[in-house]
Amino acid sequence: MNDVLDVALRLVIVFAVFMVVPLVVGQAEHKVMAHMQGRLGPMYAGGFHGWAQLVADGVKFAQKEDVVPADADRRIFQLAPAVALLPYLLVILAIPIGPSEGAVGQVIDAGIFFVLAVMGVGVLGSLMAGWASANKFSLLGGLRTAAQLLAYELPMLLAAASVAMAAGTVSLPGILNAFEWWWLPWQIVGALVFFVAGLAELQRPPFDMPVADSEIIFGAYTEYTGLRFALFLLAEYAGIVVLCGLTTVLFLGGWHGPFGEDGLGWVWTLLKTGVLAFVVIWLRVTYPRLREDQLQKLAWTTLIPLALAQIALTGIVKVAIN
Amino acid sequence: MILSATAGHPGFLSPTGVEIAFLLVGLATFGAAVVTVTTKQLVHAALWLVVALGGIAVEYLLLTAEFIAWVQVLIYVGSVVVLLLFGLMLTRAPIGRSPDADSGNRWMALGASVPAAGALVWVVVDAFRTTWIDLDGPAQGSTKASGEFLFRNWVLPFEALSVLLLAALVGAIVLSRKDRQDRKDRKDRKDRPDRSDGRTAGQVRPDTRARRTGPDRTERPAADREDNS
Numbered sequence: 001m002n003d004v005l006d007v008a009l010r011l012v013i014v015f016a017v018f019m020v021v022p023l024v025v026g027q028a029e030h031k032v033m034a035h036m037q038g039r040l041g042p043m044y045a046g047g048f049h050g051w052a053q054l055v056a057d058g059v060k061f062a063q064k065e066d067v068v069p070a071d072a073d074r075r076i077f078q079l080a081p082a083v084a085l086l087p088y089l090l091v092i093l094a095i096p097i098g099p100s101e102g103a104v105g106q107v108i109d110a111g112i113f114f115v116l117a118v119m120g121v122g123v124l125g126s127l128m129a130g131w132a133s134a135n136k137f138s139l140l141g142g143l144r145t146a147a148q149l150l151a152y153e154l155p156m157l158l159a160a161a162s163v164a165m166a167a168g169t170v171s172l173p174g175i176l177n178a179f180e181w182w183w184l185p186w187q188i189v190g191a192l193v194f195f196v197a198g199l200a201e202l203q204r205p206p207f208d209m210p211v212a213d214s215e216i217i218f219g220a221y222t223e224y225t226g227l228r229f230a231l232f233l234l235a236e237y238a239g240i241v242v243l244c245g246l247t248t249v250l251f252l253g254g255w256h257g258p259f260g261e262d263g264l265g266w267v268w269t270l271l272k273t274g275v276l277a278f279v280v281i282w283l284r285v286t287y288p289r290l291r292e293d294q295l296q297k298l299a300w301t302t303l304i305p306l307a308l309a310q311i312a313l314t315g316i317v318k319v320a321i322n
Numbered sequence: 323m324i325l326s327a328t329a330g331h332p333g334f335l336s337p338t339g340v341e342i343a344f345l346l347v348g349l350a351t352f353g354a355a356v357v358t359v360t361t362k363q364l365v366h367a368a369l370w371l372v373v374a375l376g377g378i379a380v381e382y383l384l385l386t387a388e389f390i391a392w393v394q395v396l397i398y399v400g401s402v403v404v405l406l407l408f409g410l411m412l413t414r415a416p417i418g419r420s421p422d423a424d425s426g427n428r429w430m431a432l433g434a435s436v437p438a439a440g441a442l443v444w445v446v447v448d449a450f451r452t453t454w455i456d457l458d459g460p461a462q463g464s465t466k467a468s469g470e471f472l473f474r475n476w477v478l479p480f481e482a483l484s485v486l487l488l489a490a491l492v493g494a495i496v497l498s499r500k501d502r503q504d505r506k507d508r509k510d511r512k513d514r515p516d517r518s519d520g521r522t523a524g525q526v527r528p529d530t531r532a533r534r535t536g537p538d539r540t541e542r543p544a545a546d547r548e549d550n551s
Contacts, residue, residue: 073417076369110465113392120400124372127407131365134417146408153401170389170465 010106018089022237027054029237029281036285064226071134072223080132081224081231084125087118088238095245096173098255098266104173111172112160115246116153119201122235123149126203126210129232130220141219144210144292145203151299152200158307159194162314163187163250176254184253186317190310191251193303195276198243200299202236204280206287209295244276245269252276344384351377359431362419368406375399385455387463 031049034041046052068077094111096104108114123145130142164170166187167178200207203219211219221232248254252272255265290298354373361367375398382391455462472480 071417073365076365108388110389110392113389113396117392117396117400120396120404123404124399124407127404127411128369131407131411131415132417139411139415143408143411146404146411149404150401150408157396 014093015089018092018238021241022234023054025240025277026233026237027051028277029284030054032278032281033285036282058230061227061230066226066228067223069134069223073132073134076128076132077223078228080125080129081228081235082125083128084122085231085235085238087122088235088242090118091115091242092238092245094172095242095249096176096254097245097269099176099262107173108171110170111174112164112170112250115172115242116157116160119239119242120149120153122239123201125232125235126220129224133220133223135223137216137218138220138222140216141210141222144216145220147292148200148203148207148210148295151296152197152303155193155299155303155307156197156201158304158311159190159197160250162190162307162310165311165314165318172249176249176256179253179256181253181256184251187251187310187314189306190314191247193307193310194251195243195247197299197303198247199280199283200295202239202243204236204240205284206290207295208289209292212289240277240280241273244273244280247276248272340384344381347377347380347384351381362421364410364420365407365415365417368403368410371406372399372403375403382463385463387468389465389468390463 030041030053042050042053044050045056068074091114093106094104094108094114096107098104126145127142130138130140130145133139163175166183167175169175169178203210211221216222221229224232248269253268254272255269257265257268351374354370354377358367358370358374361370375394379391379394379399382388382394
């Protein structure tokens with residue numbers, strides 16, 4: 001009975017995190033972008049900086065009519081948001097936030113492979129949406145999504161493999177247990193490659209070619225309305241949380257910090273994740289969108305060689321230490 | 323995989339929960355695979371393939387081979403199927419049924435696949451007849467166990483496979499570079515003094531371009547026929 005209760009409690013907590021943290025990131029994005037651009041937007045709902053606008057938006061989304069285009073492939077069209085969102089829920093299950101056994105939803109032996117594999121599945125949702133909408137722009141968005149995923153999956157995997165080599169394990173808590181502070185300069189190239197490739201996989205600016213509004217309206221999500229559209233947005237924010245959490249765990253030492261690791265390890269994890277999420281938002285406001293050919297070029301001619309060089313460096317240092 | 327052969331294992335007639343789950347997932351996987359090859363909706367076939375490959379990943383998980391399972395998801399569901407869908411969308415991916423989605427080789431394919439499947443099943447069953455995986459002990463398919471097994475006992479096949487894949491990669495690059503050579507030839511011709519064929523040489527594969535910019539995916543077979551009549 002105790003085991004069942006333990007599992008249920010963990011699932012409930014992970015689900016709560018999954019429902020709350022992406023919304024916080026979304027709200028932070030609204031506010032950070034507003035202040036960076038000097039366009040404040042709604043500032044009155046709820047009092048402080050218009051925080052209740054988020055709730056109002058949620059209610060608005062829920063009230064909207066759920067439209068399925070007449071020519072669309074109904075079932076796949078309706079299934080796509082779930083396929084896009086659920087993988088991130090599963091990934092959050094595997095990210096450790098603290099040193100103790102209780103600070104991770106589920107310890108998974110091949111953690112790195114689990115998170116990368118499941119994150120890759122999420123993109124199927126965008127592809128399904130793009131195809132099933134029976135809309136030329138949606139299809140183009142889906143195509144661009146697929147091309148981008150194929151290009152950026154490889155550098156991401158190679159960068160993660162470098163950390164796995166350094167730690168000698170592919171389990172996420174195992175990597176954190178092996179972490180030393182000098183891994184930070186040692187793996188910095190891998191960290192940059194991983195983060196950039198992750199941004200591209202999430203289709204965040206400056207890699208938002210698949211949803212480029214000035215060219216193809218909103219890509220694969222053009223035909224979506226109401227709650228299903230909100231689910232896609234939620235998937236994007238959940239993706240930011242997952243990417244920042246993973247970068248924290250793999251490259252920035254997770255719950256390791258200058259002090260207070262034992263009791264306050266989870267604070268370090270959350271802090272690093274939050275700073276990275278801020279960087280993601282910052283990049284969106286700062287950089288213009290990359291063209292499709294620039295996107296592909298960056299992945300194949302810059303990120304993959306860098307990731308391979310990082311793996312070589314990791315191997316050399318690892319052998320030298322031993 | 324390290325399999326422990328124990329004499330006191332439960333037989334087929336007193337299955338454990340994992341065995342039942344294994345069988346059910348196997349049936350679902352088989353069903354999805356059959357739908358994949360029989361459905362007339364191209365993209366649905368690719369999506370059913372996702373279900374089939376995912377089912378195989380679950381089977382690996384049930385056999386404690388966690389690493390293999392996630393690699394299966396990463397490579398097949400995350401990359402191969404995405405590549406497949408990408409190719410479909412780039413060329414032709416109509417919504418609805420495609421009556422012409424039948425190569426006419428149905429019986430030939432069945433004749434080839436049934437003996438192949440029979441041979442595989444026979445070999446696997448014969449090879450692992452009395453070996454059982456101890457599900458209660460430490461995971462025998464963990465990353466560590468798989469890695470040690472692969473790089474101690476099976477290094478040679480592993481390296482041979484990697485050379486094969488490298489050859490395939492080089493072959494793909496050679497094939498795709500041939501196109502550029504053609505273009506260069508045409509460009510050379512264009513640079514020559516007589517420019518009679520300069521205009522056609524400047525166009526790069528018009529057929530590919532037309533296909534890329536206008537994928538006629540919204541076409542419905544019925545509407546297509548109406549247009550023709």
